[in-house]
Amino acid sequence: MAMRKIQFYLLVTFLAYFPLSGFVRETFAQNKLNxxxxGLIGKVDERYQSFNVEMCEVIGGDFWIPYELIDSVRKHSNKKGIDALKWKIEPINLSQQKLRNLAAALGPTYVRVSGTWANAVYFQDNVEAKLASPPAGFKNILTRKQWKGVIDFCKAVDGKLVTSFPISDGMFDKEGNWTPTQVKSILEYTRAVGGEIAAAELFNEPSHASHGDAPKGYNGARFAKDFAAFSAFAAEAAPKMKIIGPGSTGEGILPSGLDLSVDELLSATPKPTFEVFTYHYYGTVSRRCMGGQKPENALSAEWLSRTEKGLEFYQNARDKYVPNAPIWLTETAEAACGGNPWAATYLDSFRYLEQLGRLAKKGVQVVMHNTLARSEYALLDHDTHNPRPNYWAALLWGKLMGTDVYESANTEAGVDIFVHDLKGKKKGKAVLILNTNAKASSVEIPAGAKQYTLTADELMTKKVKLNGVELRLNGDEIPAITGRNVKKGNVELPAHSIMFLTFE
Known part of the structure; x- marks a missing residue:
């Protein structure tokens, strides 16, 4: 009995100094890197992390109203439906040095200039004053100056240009045949000013053709016919330009408003084939469009894994129609319709990086975020072009994560680990660890490393800290991004933190 009393006394004393909750956390909730x-499981494009600049931004047009202005703008508008959620924006100044500095820091990238407005744009291929209105069959105008601005921007930021072409009534002759006149003009002018289109889709989101200015009654048979004409022309006129597509969206996640399923688009003859299979993904629609996503669900396992569900549908379609083709996600963001208000905050940085990490492990070669600098889902504020939290997350990914993708260890719930080779190094690895939990945890590392930890004082803030210091621009320049040395052993993962570790 005396021995039992001593054992009980020792246990009580131990728990007094080492509370059970902390002991369990340190011992059993610890994550280990080996x-x-x-093993190596895949490889991504060197321009894996890329972005969109919408055609609407390039030429100016109706885009999503900022949340704080929706009611006041609506009050003085006669627009209805989804158009009532948009307002006129001026063309983006792609020559602004600040914008170029920030975009270049993410490089190398693809820069996709597309979107719904590209489907009915008329390229005015002359140096005369801009037309007062577009020719019949088109809705808006792209000038030479604006397109040269895109080409110059791509050169300045080490971006390869990706685009799509018009599909509105002006692209067809009297017999309804697709004509290459507009595409020919764009290709020839692009070459004339020293540019190049790396890849192109026939048009933006054929899955939603009726919402995207395609001719009335557009169907799969017509897509197959038009695509055959387009690809035959492009093979002669631009043999180095990758033909990519179909660029469908929504199936498996947001089927509402779908006109043409991927099966309808790709099963007609002559069967379309692509050098790269492309799709778009949004996990939901934003509050603007009556979406029901709430910020308290933004770190849930279901939400963060939804990107894999969206991929699965289109990966199966790729395997069925264009087996072995690389797969690119050419448009994605927090939510369709410009993003929810918290897309501009630290809260969405977890989704942003989880999406990159998860899709790389699943074989996606390129992910193009929408947009660089417009609406709530943009990486940069649309007025000041100051970085939002997602930009700093993107900057660290681009600086550290290489193209080789490795298996990653099992972890506790709410902690995810992604491993790539260390960018720019012949040896070494970069590890991304996201702790979505409201409590701290730890990871055991096998060697000394450089640590880059993103945290914030609250989840829905636009201020983010790197290793405890708020990240800010130095004028229009990126500040020095430096890690701090950590030793082999346990490294703390703060609650709601994002940590990059580099091992050389």
């Missing part, structure tokens, strides 16, 4: 046992 980098030598993580």
């Amino acid at each position: 980098l030598t046992q993580m």
Whole structure:
């Protein structure tokens, strides 16, 4: 009995100094890295992380009203439906040095200039004053000056240009045949000013053809016919330009408003084939469009894994119609319709990086975020072009994460680990660890490393800290991004933190 009393006394004393909750957390909730046992599972494009600049931004047009202005703008508008959620924006100044500096820091990238407005744009291929209105069959105008601005921007930021072409009534002759006149003009002018289109889709989102200015009654048979004419022309006129597509969206996640399923688009003859299979993904629609997503769900396992569900549908379609083709996600963001208000805050940085990490492991070669600098889902504020939290997350990914993708260790719930090779190094690995939990945890590392930890004082803030210091621009320049040394052993993962570790 005496021995039992002593054992009980020792247990009580131990728990007094080492509370059980903390002991369990440190002992059983710890995550361990064993980098030598993580096998190579894939490789992504060197421009894996890329972005969109919408055609609407380039030429000026109706785009999503900022949330704080929706009611006041609506009050003085006669627009109805989804158009009542948009307002006139001026063309983006792609020559602004601040914008170029920030975009270049993410490079190398693809820069996709497309979107719904590209489907009915008329390229005015002359140096005369801009037309007062577009020719019949088109809705808006792209000038030479504006397109040269895109080409110059791509050169300045180490971006390869990706685009799509018009599909409105003006692209067809009297017999309804697709004509290459507009595409020919754009290609020839692009070459004339020293540019190049790296890849192009026939048009933006054929899955929603009726919402995207395609001719009335557009169907799969017509898509197959038009695509055959387009690809035959492009093979002669631009043999180095990758033909990519179909660029469908919504199936498996947001089927509402779908005109043409991927099966309808790709099963007609002559069957369309692509050098790269493309799709778009939004996990939901934003509050603007009556979406029901709430910020308290933005770190849930269901929400963060939804990107894999969206991929699965289109990956199966790729395997069925264009087996072995690379797959690109050419448009994505927090939510369709410009993003929810919290897309501009630290809260969405977890989704942003989880999406990159998860899709790389699933074989996606390129992910193009929408947009660089417009609406709530943009990486940069649309007025000041100051970085939002997602920009700093993107900057660290671009600086550290290489193209080789490795297996990653099992972890506790709410902690996800992604492993790539270390960018720019022949040896070494970069590890991304996201702790979406409201409590701290830890990871055991096998060697000394450089640590880059993003945190914020609250989840829905636009201020983010790197290793405890708020990230800010130095004028129009990116500040020095430096890690701090951590030793082999346990490294703390703060609650709601994002940590990059580099091992050389």
